[in-house]
Amino acid sequence: MSSTEAKSIRNIAFVGHPSSGKTTLIDALAHITGASSRNGSVADGTSICDTEPEEQDKKHTLQLAVVHAEHGDKHWTFLDTPGYPDFIAEAQGAMFAADLVVAVVSCTSGITFNLRKKFETASQLARPRAIVVTHLDAENADFDTLVEELRDSLGEVCVPVLLPDASGAGFSALQRTFEVEDSPWRQRLMDRVMDACEDEDLLMEYLESQTLTEDQLDQFMPHAIEKNTLVPVLVCNPDSGLGVENIYNYLKRFSPPPTEAEIFNEVGERVTPKDGGALVGTIFNVKSDPHVGKVCMARIWSGSMTDHAVLHGCSDKKPEKIGGLFQMVGKNRVPITKAGPGDIVAFSKVEHIAVGQPFTEGDGELHFVAAPDPPAPTVSLAIFPKTRADEQKIGEALHKLVDEDPTLQLYNDGVTHELVVSGMSDLHLQIMESRLKRRYGVEVETKLPRIAYRETIKRPAEGHHRHKKQSGGRGQFGECYIRLRPVERGTGNEFLDKVVGGSIPRNLIPAVQKGIVEACAEGVMTNSVVVDVAVELYDGKFHAVDSDEASFKSAAKRAFREGFEKAGPVLLEPVMNVEIHVPTSHAGMIFSDITSQRRGHVMDQDTEADGAITLIKAQVPLSTMQTYHRDLKSQTAGEGTYSMAFANYAKMPSDEQARVMKTEGKHHEEE
Numbered sequence: 001m002s003s004t005e006a007k008s009i010r011n012i013a014f015v016g017h018p019s020s021g022k023t024t025l026i027d028a029l030a031h032i033t034g035a036s037s038r039n040g041s042v043a044d045g046t047s048i049c050d051t052e053p054e055e056q057d058k059k060h061t062l063q064l065a066v067v068h069a070e071h072g073d074k075h076w077t078f079l080d081t082p083g084y085p086d087f088i089a090e091a092q093g094a095m096f097a098a099d100l101v102v103a104v105v106s107c108t109s110g111i112t113f114n115l116r117k118k119f120e121t122a123s124q125l126a127r128p129r130a131i132v133v134t135h136l137d138a139e140n141a142d143f144d145t146l147v148e149e150l151r152d153s154l155g156e157v158c159v160p161v162l163l164p165d166a167s168g169a170g171f172s173a174l175q176r177t178f179e180v181e182d183s184p185w186r187q188r189l190m191d192r193v194m195d196a197c198e199d200e201d202l203l204m205e206y207l208e209s210q211t212l213t214e215d216q217l218d219q220f221m222p223h224a225i226e227k228n229t230l231v232p233v234l235v236c237n238p239d240s241g242l243g244v245e246n247i248y249n250y251l252k253r254f255s256p257p258p259t260e261a262e263i264f265n266e267v268g269e270r271v272t273p274k275d276g277g278a279l280v281g282t283i284f285n286v287k288s289d290p291h292v293g294k295v296c297m298a299r300i301w302s303g304s305m306t307d308h309a310v311l312h313g314c315s316d317k318k319p320e321k322i323g324g325l326f327q328m329v330g331k332n333r334v335p336i337t338k339a340g341p342g343d344i345v346a347f348s349k350v351e352h353i354a355v356g357q358p359f360t361e362g363d364g365e366l367h368f369v370a371a372p373d374p375p376a377p378t379v380s381l382a383i384f385p386k387t388r389a390d391e392q393k394i395g396e397a398l399h400k401l402v403d404e405d406p407t408l409q410l411y412n413d414g415v416t417h418e419l420v421v422s423g424m425s426d427l428h429l430q431i432m433e434s435r436l437k438r439r440y441g442v443e444v445e446t447k448l449p450r451i452a453y454r455e456t457i458k459r460p461a462e463g464h465h466r467h468k469k470q471s472g473g474r475g476q477f478g479e480c481y482i483r484l485r486p487v488e489r490g491t492g493n494e495f496l497d498k499v500v501g502g503s504i505p506r507n508l509i510p511a512v513q514k515g516i517v518e519a520c521a522e523g524v525m526t527n528s529v530v531v532d533v534a535v536e537l538y539d540g541k542f543h544a545v546d547s548d549e550a551s552f553k554s555a556a557k558r559a560f561r562e563g564f565e566k567a568g569p570v571l572l573e574p575v576m577n578v579e580i581h582v583p584t585s586h587a588g589m590i591f592s593d594i595t596s597q598r599r600g601h602v603m604d605q606d607t608e609a610d611g612a613i614t615l616i617k618a619q620v621p622l623s624t625m626q627t628y629h630r631d632l633k634s635q636t637a638g639e640g641t642y643s644m645a646f647a648n649y650a651k652m653p654s655d656e657q658a659r660v661m662k663t664e665g666k667h668h669e670e671e
Helices: 022-032 053-058 085-097 113-124 143-154 184-194 200-209 214-226 244-254 388-404 426-440 506-522 549-566 584-597 628-635 654-664
Strands: 009-016 065-071 074-080 100-106 129-134 158-160 162-164 174-176 231-235 280-289 293-302 310-312 325-329 332-335 344-348 358-361 379-385 409-412 419-423 444-447 454-457 461-469 476-486 494-497 533-541 569-583 601-608 613-621 641-651
Touching (some): 009 244, 022 065, 022 074, 022 244, 053 426, 065 344, 085 280, 085 293, 085 426, 100 113, 113 129, 143 231, 158 184, 162 231, 184 214, 293 388, 379 388, 379 426, 388 426, 419 426, 476 506, 494 506, 533 549, 569 654, 584 601
Parallel strands (some): 065 325, 494 533
Antiparallel strands (some): 162 174, 310 358, 409 419, 454 569, 476 533, 569 613, 569 641
């Protein structure tokens, strides 16, 4: 694809809330453009986009789908995205790769918080935007009210370019706004188009006449969309097909090509889509195929690549030859021999380039194109293989799933010794578990991760223990006297050797220290690390024959436990910095829940989106946040989102400490 041919490319991402009709609309467009021989259906599992068993079972899109089509003089790429915010990384990747973002809004649902956040992401990426209103034939649909909501929530740049003849069951036809001379939207449409006009003579002429010809409107509308002075609002009913042809024609005439996209690299230079020069591309999505392996979805910004390209990314690994170059049509890969600027393609067999990373070929220079950071996961589960066979396969299978989803994270907790997987919600992790079993034959069990508490003390105390065993032959003997005292939070643990007079031989002191270090690592109250305690070894006894390192290590551990239990033991719990975005109408309930039910402290608050959204910043114990995603979803009808990051450790209230001790308290057996 040359840079000249790039003018005929149309890369369009469809985003919105669940059940808004995105996938049904793309199915209809795929049928019109010949990408599909029939009009697929989400309901009966024949959609060209929803091909995963989990999607067909739930009747919802759960991963990015790409549909390429050649129709007329245009090269189309439609990107279908999940409506659920749980899979926001898929939508972010699609918006990053596209040249136009179409927000699909159900007239029955209105403007949701989820939709607003996706629209903001498109704006941050400086991608041109459009809106398609669906389900206008529903009983409670009201087009005029919805348009006013769109303008209030998303800006007055939103102007209808198609007008329905009615809302509700009477909806049967559409008319171009420009053709309805008595419509107040006609003048607003022309105003928004002329806001992007750079021809001063024409602008002065318009200011005097306050009108445009139809040819002038059509000529300047694409530029207004590119400059985001106009967000056209269109209408269709994807289920019946009413208006779909109108949508297709509008996209064909007015959606911007890659040659008009304002894409900038990491140093602020515009990336010009040209066929010659170095290859500039970015991986925006990865899929793990059990048969093909890793399949990378990529947007080519400039330059070109062939089906035998050798690519390198930002790792220090050797360049890799791709295993094939494809255009995606749903789940089908159509081989191609070359791709150029503006193309969205797939290739396989490249393991060292991850989602969000740039790539090039030969000695080309890598160029990063700004992409949104995926949100941090908020829901975690400890994951355990069911069988020994699963144990052997789980590591590789999980890493393949993590590679394709930047909001899925995996780590081994060095404190609790659990394998923990983190995602965006229960549903997100359920889908991960289902794919583990279906793709890789790995079955797992999950539970809430154990919280990594810390243990410390409030006051000085002493500990003593004599370790003595005799069972014939050489025995075991070691005796230690120690003092414990708390030190300033964050100081760490300290060992002091204050033995005088040779009561413990010098060569056995390290064994005492080792025993105390092990006791601190194992915890006294629970299986939690002891922190911020100074331990002073000041006396002891030894036996010339029976004393050895093992004896003194055991004596030290028991002496430490005894002293620790006398020193006012305290559990410290992890506290998180939490940021919560909720519709302002729900803010009061969220404030109350954080402070009264979760032992949290609100640190700050602010409003966004002209007061429609409230941002709450708080510090909340992790133990009360492990299932918060469920409660927030329930309290805000799915409209709230949150993120959290570790803040510090804080002393646990005595009643809460007593509760934890009942479930996680340790009972020490004699060494």
